[in-house]
Amino acid sequence: MAPPPTALPHRVLNVGRLPPPLMQRLQAAHDLVDLAAQPDAAAWLAAHGSTVEAVVTSAAVGITGDTIDALPNLRVISSFGVGLDRLDVERARARGIAVGYTPDVLNDCVADAAFGLVIDAARGLSAADRHVRRGDWARGVAYPLARKVSGAKLGLVGLGRIGRTIAHRSTGFDMPLRYHARRPVPDVPWPHEPSLVDLAHWADILVVITAGGPGTRHLVDAAVLDALGPEGFIVNVARGSVIDEAALVRALVERRIAGAGLDVFEHEPNVPAELLALDTVVLLPHIASATRETRQAMADRVFDNLDRFFTEGRVISSALD
Numbered sequence: 464m465a466p467p468p469t470a471l472p473h474r475v476l477n478v479g480r481l482p483p484p485l486m487q488r489l490q491a492a493h494d495l496v497d498l499a500a501q502p503d504a505a506a507w508l509a510a511h512g513s514t515v516e517a518v519v520t521s522a523a524v525g526i527t528g529d530t531i532d533a534l535p536n537l538r539v540i541s542s543f544g545v546g547l548d549r550l551d552v553e554r555a556r557a558r559g560i561a562v563g564y565t566p567d568v569l570n571d572c573v574a575d576a577a578f579g580l581v582i583d584a585a586r587g588l589s590a591a592d593r594h595v596r597r598g599d600w601a602r603g604v605a606y607p608l609a610r611k612v613s614g615a616k617l618g619l620v621g622l623g624r625i626g627r628t629i630a631h632r633s634t635g636f637d638m639p640l641r642y643h644a645r646r647p648v649p650d651v652p653w654p655h656e657p658s659l660v661d662l663a664h665w666a667d668i669l670v671v672i673t674a675g676g677p678g679t680r681h682l683v684d685a686a687v688l689d690a691l692g693p694e695g696f697i698v699n700v701a702r703g704s705v706i707d708e709a710a711l712v713r714a715l716v717e718r719r720i721a722g723a724g725l726d727v728f729e730h731e732p733n734v735p736a737e738l739l740a741l742d743t744v745v746l747l748p749h750i751a752s753a754t755r756e757t758r759q760a761m762a763d764r765v766f767d768n769l770d771r772f773f774t775e776g777r778v779i780s781s782a783l784d
Contacts, residue, residue: 473773478530479520481543485762489519493769508533517541517769522564525549531558539778541768543761544752545569545625547782548676548702556783563768563778566624568760569752573700574628576751577670580698580724581617583745585610585668587722590742610667610696610721613637618666620659620683621673621701622648629670641665644673659683663690668698675702685710688720696722700751703729712737715744726751 475493477486489495496515501507512533520526522544528551531537540555541563555562583589586609594606617633619626619642626642630653633640640653643662647655656662659682663669669691673679683697683706691697697720699706708729714720715738722743728734731749738744752758768778 473516473769474514475517475519475769476515476534477519478526479524479543481519481521481765482758482762485543485765488762488766489769492766493517517772519543519765519769520550522546522549525551527551528554531555531560539563539769539772541765541772541778542782543765546675546702548674548704550782552782561772561778562782563765563772563780564782565761565764566780568764569757570625570628572754572757573625573672573751574632576726576747577625577629577672577698577700578632580700580726580745580747581668581670581696582612584696584698584722584724584743585612585615587742589745593742610694612668614639615667616640616665618642618656618662618669619653620662620669620671620705622651622653623672623674625700626672627651629672659687660690663687663695664692666691666695668696671697671699671701671705673701673705675704680704681707681710683707683711685714688714691720693719693721695720696724698724700726703727703731708735715741 473493475489475495477495477497498504498507513535515534516536516538518526518537518540520540520542522542526540531551531554537560539561542550543565545564545566547564552562591606594600613636615638617638617640619630619640622630622642622644630640641656641662642653643656643659671683685707688710711723712735715723724745726747727749734746738746764780768780771777771779
């Protein structure tokens with residue numbers, strides 16, 4: 464069965480979860496097909512996959528190698544987000560398919576959220592709010608002393624675009640800073656720590672902002688958490704897979720670390736029940752980049768990556784560089 468005729472120039476397949484305004488904009492400019500809306504996605508791909516020139520997706524969903532293989536004339540992928548762990552970049556590279564994503568435009572908001580979690584976890588702000596709401600303060604129950612943030616030693620796991628933005632934020636808090644990455648980053652003033660365990664041992668607060676994927680799965684394990692110690696805090700605004708969540712739960716329940724601020728989890732949207740019960744943990748529903756301004760900028764970049772590719776043969780922000 465042939466696809467219906469269209470006057471729009473390019474067939475674009477959506478396989479992700481995108482904001483409705485972006486979907487409407489894409490639909491107005493392209494022959495947009497939403498794969499999730501098809502009664503039988505596999506049958507649609509088998510019948511019409513050869514008509515698809517472009518794919519739009521999101522970092523949370525990505526695109527598998529099998530789906531890429533089902534699109535023999537695919538030329539470009541444009542993804543909403545910076546995470547690439549669910550997108551088969553190597554399959555796309557081997558096929559000569561351009562891959563666009565949305566770096567830089569979300570650096571500030573993710574860094575802001577990271578520092579919000581640093582302050583909240585160390586100072587216990589959310590827990591103090593619950594203390595007041597329960598009526599504990601009115602009953603004369605003293606709230607425990609917290610950890611000073613200014614001057615605390617900050618360890619960064621990763622020093623990419625967002626990591627460097629977080630590092631710059633730390634200067635306003637007079638925080639000594641070191642970072643761990645696979646190799647030293649040139650032209651930065653902060654010391655590189657080759658050993659993550661040694662970084663955790665040095666740091667008062669450890670912020671995880673490295674890429675996800677198989678190469679970093681459970682990079683932060685029980686040994687790293689033990690090195691962080693009973694007065695140390697951990698914040699994760701990267702991917703839930705980077706921390707061994709079972710080890711983190713044990714460390715928090717057993718008070719072998721002081722607390723955590725988490726925007727991401729290993730099996731989202733499921734959060735371990737043990738974490739829900741702890742006042743020493745701040746829990747966010749993966750919203751580090753979720754501001755109106757940043758999400759609009761991300762949506763614009765998804766659209767503009769496609770537009771630039773169709774007019775000039777290249778995307779603005781390439782994940783393959």
